[in-house]
Amino acid sequence: MNSGKIRVHIENARRKADVYHVTAERWDAACARHRTLAKRLRATTIGWDGDIIEEALKSADAVIGVPARRDDLAGRAPRLRWLHATTAGVDGFLPLDWLPRDVVFTNNRGAHGAKAEQYMRMALTMLHTRMPEMIGNQRAHLWQRLFSPSIAGRTALVVGLGDLGEAAARAARQLGLKVIGVRRTARKSRLADVVHPVTHLDRLLPAADFVVLAVPLTPETKNLLSRERLDLLKPTAGIINIARAPVADYEALAGRLRGGKLAGAVLDVVDPEPLPADSPLWDVPNLVITPHVSCDDSEHYVDISLDLWFENLARFLQGRPLRRRVDPRRGY
Amino acid sequence: MNSGKIRVHIENARRKADVYHVTAERWDAACARHRTLAKRLRATTIGWDGDIIEEALKSADAVIGVPARRDDLAGRAPRLRWLHATTAGVDGFLPLDWLPRDVVFTNNRGAHGAKAEQYMRMALTMLHTRMPEMIGNQRAHLWQRLFSPSIAGRTALVVGLGDLGEAAARAARQLGLKVIGVRRTARKSRLADVVHPVTHLDRLLPAADFVVLAVPLTPETKNLLSRERLDLLKPTAGIINIARAPVADYEALAGRLRGGKLAGAVLDVVDPEPLPADSPLWDVPNLVITPHVSCDDSEHYVDISLDLWFENLARFLQGRPLRRRVDPRRGY
Numbered sequence: 001m002n003s004g005k006i007r008v009h010i011e012n013a014r015r016k017a018d019v020y021h022v023t024a025e026r027w028d029a030a031c032a033r034h035r036t037l038a039k040r041l042r043a044t045t046i047g048w049d050g051d052i053i054e055e056a057l058k059s060a061d062a063v064i065g066v067p068a069r070r071d072d073l074a075g076r077a078p079r080l081r082w083l084h085a086t087t088a089g090v091d092g093f094l095p096l097d098w099l100p101r102d103v104v105f106t107n108n109r110g111a112h113g114a115k116a117e118q119y120m121r122m123a124l125t126m127l128h129t130r131m132p133e134m135i136g137n138q139r140a141h142l143w144q145r146l147f148s149p150s151i152a153g154r155t156a157l158v159v160g161l162g163d164l165g166e167a168a169a170r171a172a173r174q175l176g177l178k179v180i181g182v183r184r185t186a187r188k189s190r191l192a193d194v195v196h197p198v199t200h201l202d203r204l205l206p207a208a209d210f211v212v213l214a215v216p217l218t219p220e221t222k223n224l225l226s227r228e229r230l231d232l233l234k235p236t237a238g239i240i241n242i243a244r245a246p247v248a249d250y251e252a253l254a255g256r257l258r259g260g261k262l263a264g265a266v267l268d269v270v271d272p273e274p275l276p277a278d279s280p281l282w283d284v285p286n287l288v289i290t291p292h293v294s295c296d297d298s299e300h301y302v303d304i305s306l307d308l309w310f311e312n313l314a315r316f317l318q319g320r321p322l323r324r325r326v327d328p329r330r331g332y
Numbered sequence: 333m334n335s336g337k338i339r340v341h342i343e344n345a346r347r348k349a350d351v352y353h354v355t356a357e358r359w360d361a362a363c364a365r366h367r368t369l370a371k372r373l374r375a376t377t378i379g380w381d382g383d384i385i386e387e388a389l390k391s392a393d394a395v396i397g398v399p400a401r402r403d404d405l406a407g408r409a410p411r412l413r414w415l416h417a418t419t420a421g422v423d424g425f426l427p428l429d430w431l432p433r434d435v436v437f438t439n440n441r442g443a444h445g446a447k448a449e450q451y452m453r454m455a456l457t458m459l460h461t462r463m464p465e466m467i468g469n470q471r472a473h474l475w476q477r478l479f480s481p482s483i484a485g486r487t488a489l490v491v492g493l494g495d496l497g498e499a500a501a502r503a504a505r506q507l508g509l510k511v512i513g514v515r516r517t518a519r520k521s522r523l524a525d526v527v528h529p530v531t532h533l534d535r536l537l538p539a540a541d542f543v544v545l546a547v548p549l550t551p552e553t554k555n556l557l558s559r560e561r562l563d564l565l566k567p568t569a570g571i572i573n574i575a576r577a578p579v580a581d582y583e584a585l586a587g588r589l590r591g592g593k594l595a596g597a598v599l600d601v602v603d604p605e606p607l608p609a610d611s612p613l614w615d616v617p618n619l620v621i622t623p624h625v626s627c628d629d630s631e632h633y634v635d636i637s638l639d640l641w642f643e644n645l646a647r648f649l650q651g652r653p654l655r656r657r658v659d660p661r662r663g664y
Contacts, residue, residue, distance in 0.1 A: 017477050017479065019479050114482055115482060118457055118460075118461070118482065118483055118507070119457075119461065121453060121454075121457060122453075122454055122457040122458060122461060122463070125450055125451075125453060125454040126454060126458070128450075129450070129451065129454060129622075129625075131454070131622075134620075134621075134622050134623065135467055135620070137623070138614055138620070138621050139471060139614075141609040141610070141611070141614045142609070143605070143606035143607050143609075143623050144623060145349050145623045145624060145625055146623065146625060147349065147351050147625050147628055147629075147630030148625070148629075148630050149629050149630045149631035149632065150446055150447060150450065150629055150631075150632070151450055174506075175450070273475070274475035275475050277473040277474070277475075278473070279473070282470055282471075282473045288466075288467070288470070289466075289470050290461075290463075290466050291466065291469070291475050291476060291477045291478065292477060293461075293477055293478060293479050293480070296479055297479075297480075297481050297482055298479030298480050298481045299481035299482070300481065300482070
């Protein structure tokens with residue numbers, strides 16, 4: 001299908017952390033790791049904040065990094081067949097009405113699993129060990145021996161079983177937890193003891209010791225953990241959100257934490273990000289905020305991402321369907 | 333050797349947390365789990381804060397819980413042959429010059445492994461993930477994305493390879509760390525990649541990403557991680573102490589943390605405990621204090637402990653050497 005050479009443009013945004021920058025050095029290293037495939041590429045360009053994008057789009061077959069300006073992409077990029085987002089979450093680009101019909105859109109899911117698993121093990125154990133309370137006590141100079149039993153045998157409700165949800169399920173399994181998975185369908189997973197469709201959520205919540213939110217943000221998942229659903233949780237339960245903030249009602253969550261009606265929460269995502277200094281969320285008791293760092297390996301995020309991209313390049317060159325395609329209808 | 337029935341006295345201290353109380357209920361449950369052995373016991377008494385101890389000592393063959401008053405134990409407890417401490421650390425009873433020669437003294441090591449392993453996994457990952465900095469940033473309402481690489485491949489220096497050190501080594505191994513063990517001798521351990529004698533400590537410290545202190549407190553281990561040795565560490569290193577506070581120079585440690593010369597520390601032990609509200613330690617940056625809870629299972633600490641005691645009872649009845657004996661010379 002693609003017998004000629006492929007021209008790739010890589011688009012970076014300086015406002016994003018360095019971890020995410022596809023620099024010439026990282027790109028060259030990836031090409032060296034995938035030498036044979038890299039021979040099928042020609043005249044790759046790397047742009048920053050749109051500096052060369054209009055010229056580059058004219059001839060690009062594939063683009064890594066979603067351009068800031070997305071109107072009339074078909075006209076501006078007549079040869080474009082493959083657009084790759086360097087993030088897993090593409091909620092910032094929804095709805096995908098700007099995507100030309102004949103352009104395949106892939107995302108970066110799969111690059112986050114290993115780091116996410118480590119984070120999840122930490123977050124689950126922190127909640128179980130009553131670390132959020134201890135952090136508050138330390139701040140208040142209060143010595144109070146808060147004991148906890150073994151974490152084994154507790155129940156984790158993992159909402160979403162994609163890359164991140166599977167990492168959460170692996171972490172929970174390793175800790176000896178029972179894993180109840182939730183996704184759109186009840187399709188089984190070897191990582192969960194049982195999987196339920198999301199329509200069962202209301203009756204699953206009362207059994208959870210931990211709720212892990214790992215769904216993409218779409219119109220369907222917005223406010224999924226609503227005020228009413230938070231009321232279904234045990235007061236000893238803990239919540240972890242590595243998805244997107246609007247998936248849960250943070251105002252209701254904060255209220256429950258302030259009222260002692262929920263044991264704790266570890267949130268890696270807030271809205272907006274960066275969280276403003278005057279946000280009341282910073283001081284909610286038993287709430288731990290991590291600054292959206294749960295899943296991104298500081299040394300190898302781009303390396304891992306480009307390895308996945310090259311895996312897809314092989315498929316692209318063979319005319320086979322790409323992996324990690326974003327479904328424009330579902331929005332993830 | 334002991335063909336008659338054994339009379340046991342159990343001594344509790346109310347000032348200790350409930351987790352540690354050998355209540356009648358917990359004792360009866362243990363006897364039910366060890367029915368055959370329990371038949372060899374007679375007239376077991378449970379005392380609180382010395383209320384019945386003088387009378388009980390007159391006839392006791394074995395005592396669980398070290399009496400507060402320890403002078404003339406041979407005279408006050410003429411039949412005593414076995415004294416069992418319900419803690420692993422016996423530094424509070426040193427020197428053991430009060431211990432009658434013909435009384436075997438055992439401690440509770442072995443009861444802490446499973447919980448310690450969970451705590452260690454959490455503490456290692458917290459340090460690696462820069463959680464201490466994030467906690468400080470949250471307190472300061474500061475959004476700063478602190479990324480970290482995968483923890484795998486880092487080096488943990490585990491000082492002490494007893495019950496707790498082995499739990500630390502297991503946790504570190506599971507996280508993919510290289511484990512360098514340190515103990516009095518260089519005797520190998522299947523849980524460490526390499527074991528060095530403590531005399532090599534100075535040349536091992538510069539390689540450590542994490543130092544885990546898991547030694548008993550004795551005259552030999554006091555100030556083991558001294559100011560001079562702290563100076564040998566990388567500024568990116570993190571320290572975990574689940575041993576006893578005097579094993580490290582906390583003043584020097586606090587100084588290094590304040591000066592940014594050390595990445596972080598998680599301390600489960602301080603001196604004194606409870607830590608007074610006006611201690612400067614509470615507010616040291618990148619320092620996480622947990623209130624001596626790393627190793628004690630809130631649901632099953634006594635159950636686990638009594639199971640170990642009954643295991644020793646079988647040996648006692650058979651005249652075989654007891655396990656977990658404290659060596660009066662070494663002090664652990």
